[in-house]
Amino acid sequence: MKQDTTLDLLIQIAHGLAEHFGPQCEIAIHDVTRDLSNTIVYIENGQVSGRTDGDGASNVVLEALNTPPEKLHDQIAYLTRTEDGRALKSSTLYIRDENGNLRYLFSVNYDIASLRAVDELIQGLITTHPLKKENPERESVPKIPHTVTELLDSLIEHAIAEIGKPVVMMTKEDKIRVVHYLNDAGAFLITKSGDRVASALGISKFTLYKYMESDAE
Numbered sequence: 001m002k003q004d005t006t007l008d009l010l011i012q013i014a015h016g017l018a019e020h021f022g023p024q025c026e027i028a029i030h031d032v033t034r035d036l037s038n039t040i041v042y043i044e045n046g047q048v049s050g051r052t053d054g055d056g057a058s059n060v061v062l063e064a065l066n067t068p069p070e071k072l073h074d075q076i077a078y079l080t081r082t083e084d085g086r087a088l089k090s091s092t093l094y095i096r097d098e099n100g101n102l103r104y105l106f107s108v109n110y111d112i113a114s115l116r117a118v119d120e121l122i123q124g125l126i127t128t129h130p131l132k133k134e135n136p137e138r139e140s141v142p143k144i145p146h147t148v149t150e151l152l153d154s155l156i157e158h159a160i161a162e163i164g165k166p167v168v169m170m171t172k173e174d175k176i177r178v179v180h181y182l183n184d185a186g187a188f189l190i191t192k193s194g195d196r197v198a199s200a201l202g203i204s205k206f207t208l209y210k211y212m213e214s215d216a217e
Helices: 005-023 059-065 114-124 148-163 172-184 193-201 205-213
Strands: 023-030 042-043 075-081 087-096 100-112
Touching: 005 042, 005 100, 059 087, 059 100, 059 148, 148 172, 148 193, 172 193, 172 205, 193 205
Parallel strands: none
Antiparallel strands: 023 042, 023 100, 075 087, 087 100
């Protein structure tokens, strides 16, 4: 009997992939020239779908046999399910003989049910909601500072961003809004914050105190 080098190569690849990805990764090789009741000529991690060597064709085999060879294209990363409802990420490669006729289907089915459960858990932990701001379109992600100096700089940066223009283009009213924002945020509780804020806004400390006493518009 002539050795089928193609099948030998497919079996080698199947075993390597199964070892690499572990027991959740089933790899089945179908010989479409065989009777439909026993097309599986090799399978790794058959416990994923409950199949063994010698089992019959799946839907993907039937679809392949009913499709003209020239219209067959590998199907990658599509969703399938086991009989008990577990989700599988599947890929099917169509292997042809030297004459271009379909001979084997190389099917990869990865059980993603447990990964989906983990993903849902992770999404629940990392999902965040935006802070309610007067100007949500300019909302930024708060930073966690290491020092009060960094904290003050962050508050100043955020206050300026709330105005939406650089300091050199700000009007007096804009700067008053910055000062009131910082005051409401508690920035002036930080030692020597007045000097830093006045410098950032290009105003004197006397003007800063006047702005603090002014009504924000």
